[in-house]
Amino acid sequence: xxxxxxxxxxxxxxxxxxxxxxAYDPNYKTSVTRSPNFPLLxxxxxxxxxxxxxxxxxxxxxxxxxxxxxWTQGKAPAVGERILMHGRVLDESGRPVPNTLIExxxxxxxxxxxxxxxxxxxxxxxxxxxxxRTVTDENGHYQFLTIRPGAYPWPNRANDxxxxxxxxxxxxxxxxxxxxxxxxxxxxxxxxxxxxxSTVKDRAQxxxxxxxxxxxxxxxxxxxxxxxxxxxxxxRQTMFENKPEGM
Amino acid sequence: xxxxxxxxxETASQTAGPFVHIGMVPTYAxxxxxxxxxxxxSTFSDGAKGDVIEITGTIIDGAGFVMRDGMFxxxxxxxxxxxxxxxxxxPNVSGWARVCADPESGEWTLRTIKPGSSVNRDGKExxxxxxxxxxxxxxxxxxxxxxxxxxxxNSGDPVLSxxxxxxxxxxxxxxxxxxxxxxxxxxxxxxxxxxxxxx
Numbered sequence: 001x002x003x004x005x006x007x008x009x010x011x012x013x014x015x016x017x018x019x020x021x022x023a024y025d026p027n028y029k030t031s032v033t034r035s036p037n038f039p040l041l042x043x044x045x046x047x048x049x050x051x052x053x054x055x056x057x058x059x060x061x062x063x064x065x066x067x068x069x070x071w072t073q074g075k076a077p078a079v080g081e082r083i084l085m086h087g088r089v090l091d092e093s094g095r096p097v098p099n100t101l102i103e104x105x106x107x108x109x110x111x112x113x114x115x116x117x118x119x120x121x122x123x124x125x126x127x128x129x130x131x132x133r134t135v136t137d138e139n140g141h142y143q144f145l146t147i148r149p150g151a152y153p154w155p156n157r158a159n160d161x162x163x164x165x166x167x168x169x170x171x172x173x174x175x176x177x178x179x180x181x182x183x184x185x186x187x188x189x190x191x192x193x194x195x196x197x198s199t200v201k202d203r204a205q206x207x208x209x210x211x212x213x214x215x216x217x218x219x220x221x222x223x224x225x226x227x228x229x230x231x232x233x234x235x236r237q238t239m240f241e242n243k244p245e246g247m
Numbered sequence: 248x249x250x251x252x253x254x255x256x257e258t259a260s261q262t263a264g265p266f267v268h269i270g271m272v273p274t275y276a277x278x279x280x281x282x283x284x285x286x287x288x289s290t291f292s293d294g295a296k297g298d299v300i301e302i303t304g305t306i307i308d309g310a311g312f313v314m315r316d317g318m319f320x321x322x323x324x325x326x327x328x329x330x331x332x333x334x335x336x337x338p339n340v341s342g343w344a345r346v347c348a349d350p351e352s353g354e355w356t357l358r359t360i361k362p363g364s365s366v367n368r369d370g371k372e373x374x375x376x377x378x379x380x381x382x383x384x385x386x387x388x389x390x391x392x393x394x395x396x397x398x399x400x401n402s403g404d405p406v407l408s409x410x411x412x413x414x415x416x417x418x419x420x421x422x423x424x425x426x427x428x429x430x431x432x433x434x435x436x437x438x439x440x441x442x443x444x445x446x
Contacts, residue, residue, distance in 0.1 A: 005366070006366055006367065007366055007367055009368060015257065019257055021259060021260060021261065021387035021388060030384050033310045033385070034385035035385075035386075035436060036390070036435060036441075037309075037440060038415075040444060041409065041410060041443070042444070043409055043445075045446050046367050047366065048330070048373065048393075050368075052322065053342065053343035054331050054332050055286065059286065071278075092255050092256070093254060105266065105271075115265075115277065116276070116277055117316070118266065130278070131278060131281060167264060167266075176446065178389060179258065182264075199387045200261075205256070205258075205259040206259070208259065209261070231257050232258070
């Protein structure tokens, strides 16, 4: 295959692992056997990480980002405190990340997931599924209409509770940018007690996972708003890239 | 004091958790029909060029237990080593799929096109491989690894050649079991621990 040209991709900025959670944290018990013992092998991104899946936006349905209505196909609304979750996706250089897919999933207002493995006795809401997806606009903005999920107990230490949270999955434009995180809610007293949140050791990074109430974006007599901005791994863009081997 | 850099820090990762399937593979979680079309169901569609192969394996934790809740995403080039988004890619190759462990046995199967060797920015050729990103409860930040093939020439691969502990390269090789079939187990921790990357 020597007739092929070098990839015209842009290198990813190496990940700063200090801003991420540690892999091994005894307070989050499942991480004890699911964290590698050996250090990660670090090296510069290759064409594999610099390229990534391309999605056809026509696949998205009109209710895909409306979790209040998407489970019933618009027939009946979910129970719970109605909220707008919205924000901007930027890269490490502060540039908007446009047209990127965002997926979210969450528990219902009682803290129960629609999943075969969730055995919490809080009831399912017949009008709530719990997932949504959208793409960012040209300025990196996204929005979801949903209900605020409930807190719930989980088997870890004897009496651990998850704060209210929404799981968020993002793509960017390269597979090496792939990110899953969780959004928490301002003022939740469980935030400081959560062993999953505290796998992030940098307090400023923890705070950045907590969405503030954004009253200006709320709609009177309809929904409150929470603002969650996200920063994705960026790309290095200097004129000295793509040099031939050995130079 | 110095000038202040205006670069931002990446948002912290958090575990995908036990209910990741709701958001990423809703049909698997029991939410079939919530989307008109689910994404990530296959790396290719009818008409894709190349050999269809099947890779089967498990994800094993540090206690030696086969995980029932593990899942990963696969990302790969087409049979000519061209990635979707690059010029000349096979239009029937999306290159990306989500793969879940069977909730009973923990075994997963990836049915795909065998990728070709790909060319990096610096002109170096990478041996055929599939990039893997493992997420699950207990994994705080997705684990990057790769599936290479034991019936390919991997000797010049620039990534494998960076692995100092040569015997660990074996953890990245899918073993051919019969024509078109391979075995690849991912070990998160302990004996035979898979090599994970930060790249």
